[in-house]
Amino acid sequence: MQIKPIHITNNNRLIRHYRKERDDIMKYFDYTPFADFALRAQHIDNRMYDRDTLTTMLHKMNHQWGAPASTLKQVERLRDESSVVVVGGQQAGLLTGPLYSINKLISIVRLAKEQEDKLNRPVIPIFWIAGEDHDLEEINHIFSSENNAIYKHRFQSELNNKKSITHINLNQDEAEAWIKAAFADLQETTYTKSVYEKVVQCLELSETYVDFFARLIFELFPDEGIVLIDSAHEDVRRMESDFFQLLITNQESIAKSVYNTEQKLIQMGYDIPLDTEMDDVHLFYHDEYNERILLKREGNDWVGKNDEVSLTTNEIVALATDHPERLSNNVVTRPLTQEFLFPTLAFVGGDGEISYWATLKEAFHEVGFEMPPVVPRMSFTYQTERISKLLEARALEVETVIEHDLDERRMSWLTNQTTPPVERIFQEAHEKIAAIHVPLQHLAEEMNMGLEAEAEKNYNYMRSNLEYLKRKMEQKLSKRFDQELSQFDELQMMLRPSGGLQERTWSPLPFVNEYGVSFLRNLINNRNLSVEEDHYLVKL
Numbered sequence: 001m002q003i004k005p006i007h008i009t010n011n012n013r014l015i016r017h018y019r020k021e022r023d024d025i026m027k028y029f030d031y032t033p034f035a036d037f038a039l040r041a042q043h044i045d046n047r048m049y050d051r052d053t054l055t056t057m058l059h060k061m062n063h064q065w066g067a068p069a070s071t072l073k074q075v076e077r078l079r080d081e082s083s084v085v086v087v088g089g090q091q092a093g094l095l096t097g098p099l100y101s102i103n104k105l106i107s108i109v110r111l112a113k114e115q116e117d118k119l120n121r122p123v124i125p126i127f128w129i130a131g132e133d134h135d136l137e138e139i140n141h142i143f144s145s146e147n148n149a150i151y152k153h154r155f156q157s158e159l160n161n162k163k164s165i166t167h168i169n170l171n172q173d174e175a176e177a178w179i180k181a182a183f184a185d186l187q188e189t190t191y192t193k194s195v196y197e198k199v200v201q202c203l204e205l206s207e208t209y210v211d212f213f214a215r216l217i218f219e220l221f222p223d224e225g226i227v228l229i230d231s232a233h234e235d236v237r238r239m240e241s242d243f244f245q246l247l248i249t250n251q252e253s254i255a256k257s258v259y260n261t262e263q264k265l266i267q268m269g270y271d272i273p274l275d276t277e278m279d280d281v282h283l284f285y286h287d288e289y290n291e292r293i294l295l296k297r298e299g300n301d302w303v304g305k306n307d308e309v310s311l312t313t314n315e316i317v318a319l320a321t322d323h324p325e326r327l328s329n330n331v332v333t334r335p336l337t338q339e340f341l342f343p344t345l346a347f348v349g350g351d352g353e354i355s356y357w358a359t360l361k362e363a364f365h366e367v368g369f370e371m372p373p374v375v376p377r378m379s380f381t382y383q384t385e386r387i388s389k390l391l392e393a394r395a396l397e398v399e400t401v402i403e404h405d406l407d408e409r410r411m412s413w414l415t416n417q418t419t420p421p422v423e424r425i426f427q428e429a430h431e432k433i434a435a436i437h438v439p440l441q442h443l444a445e446e447m448n449m450g451l452e453a454e455a456e457k458n459y460n461y462m463r464s465n466l467e468y469l470k471r472k473m474e475q476k477l478s479k480r481f482d483q484e485l486s487q488f489d490e491l492q493m494m495l496r497p498s499g500g501l502q503e504r505t506w507s508p509l510p511f512v513n514e515y516g517v518s519f520l521r522n523l524i525n526n527r528n529l530s531v532e533e534d535h536y537l538v539k540l
Helices: 013-019 038-043 051-064 069-077 100-120 172-184 192-204 209-219 234-239 241-249 252-265 314-321 335-343 351-356 363-366 385-393 398-403 408-413 422-447 452-480 481-493 511-514 518-524
Strands: 002-005 084-090 124-129 141-144 149-154 227-230 280-286 292-298 301-304 310-312 327-329 344-349 374-376 379-383 535-539
Touching: 013 351, 013 374, 038 100, 038 344, 051 069, 051 227, 051 234, 051 301, 069 124, 069 227, 069 385, 084 100, 100 124, 100 344, 100 518, 124 209, 141 452, 149 327, 172 192, 172 511, 192 209, 192 511, 209 227, 234 241, 241 252, 241 314, 241 335, 241 398, 252 280, 252 292, 252 363, 280 301, 301 314, 310 314, 314 327, 327 335, 335 344, 344 351, 351 374, 379 398, 385 398, 385 481, 398 481, 408 481, 422 452, 511 518
Parallel strands: 084 124, 084 344, 124 227, 344 374, 379 535
Antiparallel strands: 002 535, 141 149, 280 292, 280 327, 292 301, 301 310
């Protein structure tokens, strides 16, 4: 395995400015992303946390998922008053979801290890499974390939009906058939059988998407001490009871601060993935069917976004007190809740998360907290041996493929496979036709008999016929050089799928199938990794 940092252009302007610590964006955060951890640790020392309840809850939860000894040991370290955590999270995608979930987990573990060495105190990696999210369509699939084309391998599960993912059970037989079909898309390797058996075993021990996700994470990372938490677990909600009441009391000021900050950032030209309003409660209500209903504020009433429910202030406070499992957070209040529960040294997030965290500084202050340091997660592109050979065959640099679509390179290569090249011949033909036709157009204008339009039409007709002939020649060439062209297609598919980074499309499955889980363990333990680098090329 060879690892090297590479620079790629980040199209998210806010993240570019954040990494450079520009004043115009840093004023929306309490800490810089990479240098304030010692200062943050001192701040945590002056706060109180319910460490015993938190530790008991996490031990129970992780034990139920078959957590390894390394995880349970880390959980117990939370009782230490000097301990802090690095936290980040993602939805419970099938087979862990896209690679960015794994990349985020690696970032959390690496930052925790790095800061434990520097601060000389326990730093525990926490992965927050967003079980309270309800968008099943975001997590019920992986992407596979066939004939160098990407397709969505979707699990045809029950309709969601807006239930939290935690409360949606997996049909064992249907899920196993889905897994079998996913493996059928892969070439068999020395690892295929064992990987398949482990995945199925994790499924058999799971009832929900969250269970399946958690058990797979522990299979992939048994020695790293990663601690998992399901945000929708009833024990978590009970711990949040007092904080729900605080959020309800401060709803108006929280909503106003987030809305105003969002508008300021948008006016500065930043793309913010929120769409808040002044009357947003930023809490969900769960009805008797466990369906989530987003609340808004109307005077003294707390009503569903589509008028599904109406509660008085006294009623919603009573829910927070006696039935906190009937409430849950959205993207605005979830960060505040993390801060309430955990002694958070740092939060690790992706570009989209950091963009909306930029709106939350004043919301943190409204409930008496500081925003923790917000650290961009690391990003990786995995280059297999086959991809290395294809790059060499086509004389391409991997950075070029990661950053740019190959359509022009592909066509340029194709049209240069004749002597002289097709592209140049047709370019010359276009130029000669234009030169010949200009006097005819001038003559039509001089005759002033209404022929100018006919002359233009005639010229366009000749150009069109020339382009038709060119396309026919290119089609014939494509058939002759089908193998070479398919290599361009495969490179694009694996390194820049759908015009984006590899990690946003592919799951870990094809890489684990080819190299086993050990490559992830070798990567996570590589001491040269640093969260200060935004992208790494990992040559397998």
